[in-house]
Amino acid sequence: MDARVSGRAREWIRLLRPEQWTKNLFVFAAIVFSHHIAHPDFLLRVAAAFAVLCLLSSAVYVANDLKDREADRNHPGKKDRPLARGTIRPGPARAAFFLLAGSGLGCALLLDEGMLAVSGGYFALMTAYTYGLKRVVILDVMVIAAGFVLRAVAGGVVIAVEVSPWLLICTFLLALFLALGKRRHELLLLGPEGANTRSALSSYSAPFLDQMISVVTASALVAYALYTFSPETVRKFGSANLLFTIPFVLFGIFRYLYILYHRGEGGTPERVLVRDLPFLGNLALWLIVVLVVIYKAGPGP
Secondary structure (H helix, E strand, C coil): CHHHHHHHHHHHHHHHCHHHHHHHHHHHHHHHHCCCCCCHHHHHHHHHHHHHHHHHHHHHHHHHHHHHHHHHCCCCCCCCCHHHHCCCCHHHHHHHHHHHHHHHHHHHHHHCHHHHHHHHHHHHHHHHHHCCHHHCCCHHHHHHHHHHHHHHHHHHHCCCCCCCHHHHHHHHHHHHHHHHHHHHHHHHHHHHHHHHCCHHHHHCCHHHHHHHHHHHHHHHHHHHHHHHCCHHHHHHHCCCHHHHHHHHHHHHHHHHHHHHHCCCCCCCHHHHHHHCHHHHHHHHHHHHHHHHHHHHHCCCC
16 A cells, blocks of 8 residues: 555656756846845745746646647657556646646745746746647747746846846856757657657757757857956946856856767756766856855945
8 A cells, every 4th residue: 555655656746847846946046146145035035936936837747748648658758757657647637737836826926926927927938838839840949948037037026136137148048058959859869750749840950950059059158258247247246257157157068068969868958967967066166156256246336
């Protein structure tokens, strides 16, 4: 009995995809870059916003698996998802969807109306993606990137600080970079049959995706470099020392490209990157340098 209960619990956890919650860490960007990370009340509000986004993103994953459960049975990686395998029935999954969505939006309202507006927009956008936008070539990856931007916006709204346009641009380009890498991996993994599981793949080709990845990679690097020594950034942090973080950004992007092109991985960036020790070490060093530069200087004028 205990083994069956434990196994069923694991299937429900898999359905909610908690490993994907790492994407919601973008909500902490605003509190880091606004000199408020040491403010307990603000930190608690951002943590609550993170929880809200986790509830809503899990609701979207449940909706996605409900809609695609037939197609997922033909996918080498998705065929073992609980709804595709039949270990969780559609009825309880639908109930879970409404519970997660209602809880997430309700908790957002408890934080404030601004958080409800942003998180509601995120939920609506991702739901539209699930039920149609993911079939539109190019728009599919742009919608994913927009979801990351809304996560960053939520982090600013919940503590009532203005989110820098630079932060939003860099977030969008980084998310677009990862989304294009994921599409490339799916295309090469599934080949011509990929359209059976993701219809937009039929409109992509490896050379086309490689061109877009090159454009977005260069754009992301230039945008981040311009951000580090822009007059706004120098005025805010009291120096242009944030430019010393550029090598870490370069290494992180190049490391992901190495993983994508030489290891043939990238289908699940949230898993690949958190298991790659060089990438994690680089990320930790980037964060340390960012914190030193920002908080050593103190709040700008």
